[in-house]
Amino acid sequence: MAEVHTHTEGEHDNAYAGLLVNDAHWAFGTDFEDPLAGVDTTVPEGVDAAELAAYCLMLGDDALVFSQRISEWCSNAPDLEEDIALANIALDLLGQARLLLARAAAADPAAVPQLPEGSPVPDEDRLAFFRDDLHFRNVRLAEVPNGDFAEIITRILIFSTWRLALFERLAHSRDAVLAAVAAKGVKELSYHRDFVGRWFLTLAQGTEESRRRLLSALDGLWPLTAELFATHPVERAVAASGAGVDPASVQEEVLSVLDHVFDASGVTRPEARPLAGVQGKTGRDGRHTEALSLMLAEMQVVARAHPDGLW
Numbered sequence: 232m233a234e235v236h237t238h239t240e241g242e243h244d245n246a247y248a249g250l251l252v253n254d255a256h257w258a259f260g261t262d263f264e265d266p267l268a269g270v271d272t273t274v275p276e277g278v279d280a281a282e283l284a285a286y287c288l289m290l291g292d293d294a295l296v297f298s299q300r301i302s303e304w305c306s307n308a309p310d311l312e313e314d315i316a317l318a319n320i321a322l323d324l325l326g327q328a329r330l331l332l333a334r335a336a337a338a339d340p341a342a343v344p345q346l347p348e349g350s351p352v353p354d355e356d357r358l359a360f361f362r363d364d365l366h367f368r369n370v371r372l373a374e375v376p377n378g379d380f381a382e383i384i385t386r387i388l389i390f391s392t393w394r395l396a397l398f399e400r401l402a403h404s405r406d407a408v409l410a411a412v413a414a415k416g417v418k419e420l421s422y423h424r425d426f427v428g429r430w431f432l433t434l435a436q437g438t439e440e441s442r443r444r445l446l447s448a449l450d451g452l453w454p455l456t457a458e459l460f461a462t463h464p465v466e467r468a469v470a471a472s473g474a475g476v477d478p479a480s481v482q483e484e485v486l487s488v489l490d491h492v493f494d495a496s497g498v499t500r501p502e503a504r505p506l507a508g509v510q511g512k513t514g515r516d517g518r519h520t521e522a523l524s525l526m527l528a529e530m531q532v533v534a535r536a537h538p539d540g541l542w
Contacts, residue, residue: 266330266355267408272337275405278472283406284339285368286469288358289515290397291331292369295359296523297390298324299530303377313380316426320387323419330412332358337408346538360534364517364524371506371514372455374523381434381441382448387427389452392488393459395420396481405473428492435496450501457505459485463515 274280301321308314336343336354343354344361352360372390377383398420401413434441460482462470469475486500493500512518534540 265353266333267337270408272334272408274338275407275472275474278406278474279468280338281342282465282468282472283474284335284342285465286475287331287335287338287409288342289368289463289465291328291335291358292367293373293390293394294324294331295328296367296369296526297373298322298328299526300373300375300377301383301387304383309380313430317383320423320426323416323423327412327416327419328359329355330408334406334408334412350538351541352534352538356534360531361538364519364527366517367514367519367523367527368517369514369519369523370455370458371520371523372452372459374514374519374526375452375455376522378448378451379444381444382452384427384430384434385445385448386452387423388431388492389456389459389489391420391423391427393478393481393485395424396484396488397476397478400476400481404475409474424488431492432496435498446498449498450503453501453503454506458513458515461513461515466515 274283298321301317301324304314304317305321306314308317332355333353336358340354342358344357346352346357346361372386395417398413398416402410402417404410404413431445434445436442460478462477462479466475466477470477470480490500492498508516509518
């Protein structure tokens with residue numbers, strides 16, 4: 232169960248404070264009200280609606296896909312405390328995904344898959360469960376299959392450090408919805424990064440076997456990191472309009488933070504060539520590893536079998 236946070240009246244000074252509470256309702260399903268109900272979803276002047284929607288899909292898909300991967304650790308972590316911590320990290324990312332997909336749908340309804348007339352499936356669920364892998368825009372770091380515990384710790388460290396840097400800047404977005412989502416996400420991602428950072432240090436300075444596994448995980452994941460800082464044309468356009476963040480702008484900060492963790496752990500940053508794309512295209516372009524299509528087949532099967540179902 233997701234941790235429920237309460238807030239006192241007046242704690243938030245923006246009109247979208249409701250996005251920052253009610254964590255218990257942040258889950259997929261038709262038994263919940265519109266996550267953006269009562270929020271002004273008008274696209275800011277000078278921001279292209281289709282580009283804003285595509286940008287929200289990128290950030291939302293990152294969270295949705297990685298949440299699914301982390302949730303696979305439920306009941307498999309070394310002990311109960313870590314099991315619950317990983318489950319809560321997955322739920323935090325799922326909450327971010329729901330709001331970002333809902334924002335994408337509100338900005339550009341044409342991006343939402345069409346279902347039979349009368350289907351009760353809300354827009355964010357349609358985007359989650361009724362797109363194929365070519366229409367997902369997540370970075371490939373989020374989708375690759377899980378390895379051992381050292382691998383998931385290392386992957387969350389890289390991902391959360393990168394996403395935290397993005398969200399700290401996105402909290403000042405001209406799009407008020409994105410700004411509110413990011414403000415909430417900063418708190419969550421700070422916890423994610425600190426939790427796995429401590430584990431990274433523990434594994435690096437633990438036994439010979441724990442260190443060997445950690446270094447193996449880091450070497451295997453590092454070729455996927457260059458993609459995090461490669462600017463897609465949509466990201467460039469939305470950043471230029473003041474609504475988004477150019478990922479290239481956070482590279483120096485992210486690598487500096489990671490180097491600090493590596494230095495404290497007695498680990499050297501790997502030197503590895505980036506994982507090649509397909510004809511120069513990567514996850515942001517809808518070009519993925521085979522692992523994503525296999526994961527989506529499992530994740531989407533029930534929703535696709537029952538598009539008129541109520542849950």
